[in-house]
Amino acid sequence: MVALLYSPLNEFGPPLRDLIFSPFLSGPLLLVVTHAPDAVRHVLRNLARRLPSLLHAPLQNLDLSTATKVLRVVFALGVVRRLNRALNVIGANAWHLTASKGWDWPNEIAVVTGGSSGIGKLVVEKLVALGLRVAVLDIQDLPKSMENNTRIHFFKCDVTSSESVAGAADAIRREIGHPSILINNAGITSPMAILKMSESYLRKIFAVNSLSHWFTAQQFLPHMIQMNKGHVVTVASIASFVALPTAADYSASKAAALAFHESLTSELKHCYHAPNVLTTIVHPNFVRTPLIEGWADHLEKAGVRMLTSEQVAEPIVAQIKSRRGGQLIIPRSMTLIAGIRGWPTWLQELIRDTLGRSSLWP
Template sequence: MSSSVLYLPVLDLGPPLRDLFLSPLLSGPLLLAATYAPDAVRDSVSNLASRLPFLQGPLSNLNPSTVVTALRLLFAVGVVRRLNRALNAMAANSWRLIASKGWDWPNEIAVVTGGSSGIGKLVVEKLVAHGLRVAVLDIQDLPKSMETNTRIRFFRCDVTSSVSVAEAADAVRQEIGHPSILINNAGITSPTTILKMSESYLRKIFGVNSMSHWFTVQQFLPHMIQMNKGHVITVASLASFVALPTAADYSASKAAALAFHEALTSELKHCYGAPNVMTTVVHPNFVRTPLIENWADHLENSGVRMLTGEQVAEPIVRQILSRRAAQIIIPRSTIMISAIRGWPTWLQELIRDTLGRSSLKP
């Protein structure tokens, strides 16, 4: 089993460049120079500011006072964005300002469901490259490239079965030890309309994408709570926020995974008194995997820039190594999708209509 995600054709506007122009570290000095420096310097700064990409077009010949106003606005927006990010990071980490302590990567054990292929395989390889030991739970055999790696152990497991997960968990504890990291990555999808969805597949997709999270957490979380140390990563999707045609099953199962993450986060603090057990949820946009190969050409012809498995695996591993929890939306330019439920109903429906039409194969 490997993770897949639902298509949402949202334009990536280049976060690094946008972050640079909205950084108060850029707009702040320019604002100071344009406001308090000698006239010659102010004129030079105003000329430079008016030529920045976000002030091009009809705004390219602004007078100095207008440029100062624009810089003030950019500076204010930059400060608010920085403050918002800091508060988001603190909230996701039980209001801690610093990273969680007590982590020693060569002695940490990670469990990755669906780790034999796709995103899961890449996550496993990256974790091992940083010295961690990894237990792969999957119904597929390990690829040959991973079979000889002594830091990777394979445990055949049907994550839709609580019995199978319990047996695999017992084997992991006996053969390797207690894991401190759990990555619920396994996921499946098969675009089908509601009326054509079979009961057997409906039970299977909820079993893999949602119920398996309960089974794995029930096995591995108790020791994390006892040690007040751990990290549970839930791989959800942007489909958690938007349901489109032929994807009711996938969106509903990923929305359930998001709800699971949110409740788990709250329970760790208020029911178990283990705020140092971190939780991270990951919401990727559409990723090219073998599971959606029949869809891929249509999506690319529609102008969709699909993610690669690398673009999803890298942020997951980077977040683990940061020793901090988070909500990760990939790419960052699609972050507004997470707010869609708070938008007016008419606007939500217009967006679903637009995305729904473009997501269907002709």
């Protein structure tokens, strides 16, 4: 998305933002300025003596009441922020306080669709580094760097075909075993206006980006439900929340992936009573992959900050490793956009107009 959606604090990066809003920093500072103001002034006076004369007066005459008000606000925001994060984690994990138990990475099997390139390839490599065995479902052959890895098993599969997915699933169960992790990563896009979109491509993009999730889940979920253990990761997009010109097909198919994730999460708890089968939804911003080659340069000129595949694969695998489900918005600074549909209509349209003009493919 374009730069207007980025807060000035985003320039500092998540680690510094977390430090600034940490109640463990602002709390002690607030305690000092409210209970030991004389000591604080003494420190500031000593500091002023060591600084250029230009700064003497501001430091010596600093009004601590202003600093106190600011620290109170920062401390309150930090506490609310921490509480919100904790509730998000608990709520996304069937209200369990602790991480899911029973995971042993060398004995786990993961299925990754679209694992031969891009984000999927890096996810596969990182899972293997954890010790997992990984089944790659893709119509593209494995890259040579993966061919001789005994923990990577390739199954040529058209994920838009339920028969092809069923055949690959049978082979996986027969040759490797029952998977406990399913990562629906495969996706395609091709910027095109609604009136220019052919029926064949429209059916294909929905089949890859949405329908394939049903096909893979129907094959691999039953055993996870039976064991009450598993993790289904759905790779959607920031486009799930904001539809832009020439991307109606992509946005609609990714919004469908989000709806799939939400229903699946609810069904696992209430239909199948398998709350320990975890679910994670991933919403990356634009990622520089072969998927948008030729469009990426235009987006960057429009102010879009492109992600790398590494920046998306790393948090996906970290989420799996945490043994918790959840929602990943990448970068985290884009979290605000997830609530756009609850904003006033005029503000939604203002955002869409600005983004639409900036990102429109010439």
